[in-house]
Amino acid sequence: MNEQIAKAVEVLRSGGIILYPTDTVWGIGCDATNAEAVEKIYALKHSLGKTSMTVLVDSLDNVGRYVRNVPEIAWQLFEVADKPLTLVLPGGCGVAENLIPEQGTVGIRVPKCDFCQGVIRRLGRPLVSTSANISGYPTPLTYEQIADEVREGVDMVVEPSCESPEATHRASSIILVGEGGSVRILRD
Secondary structure, eight states: OOHHHHHHHHHTTOOOEEOOOSSOOOEOOOOOOOOOOOHHHHHHOOOSSOOOOOOESSSGGGGGGSSOOHHHHHHHHHHSSOOOOEEESSSSSSSSGGSSTTTTTTEOOOOOOHHHHHHHHHHOOEEEEEEETTTTSSOSSGGGSOOOHHHHSEEEOOOOOSSOOOOOOHHHHHEEETTTOEEEEEEO
């Protein structure tokens, strides 16, 4: 796995995009601070405008680097989560501008996956994660379900052997947290 992590980091640092396993489903990713790489993902997915893409960080300690004022309830939600959780938080910052929609929010998740953790730590930056599908098509839950167009459209396909045995093969829950601490479940 270390060889795959090193290769992925090299691709990401050069502005490339990767197809990789997470603790949920396979994702398409790039350096979350590189606007040109983010645009490559939008183009591959045939996304019109800014669509929601999650930013993966390696620890809760780093959430505050990409959100101006993390609402207190967000810390509590992260702490009690018993399954993969993406929080959409107000005041996104420190990532590529084309990752932040008009509302100014950013979706953040801390993956429990050795491959993702290794890449984020070695890269020293957050990692974009978006489902490995073309916009409008169902999210592939396993590597085998990923369309050839996606596999051929990335700069690197991580070896399936890097997938965690604990991967849920299910998209994360998503909760929108408002500036005043309001909470709305977007996907359970």
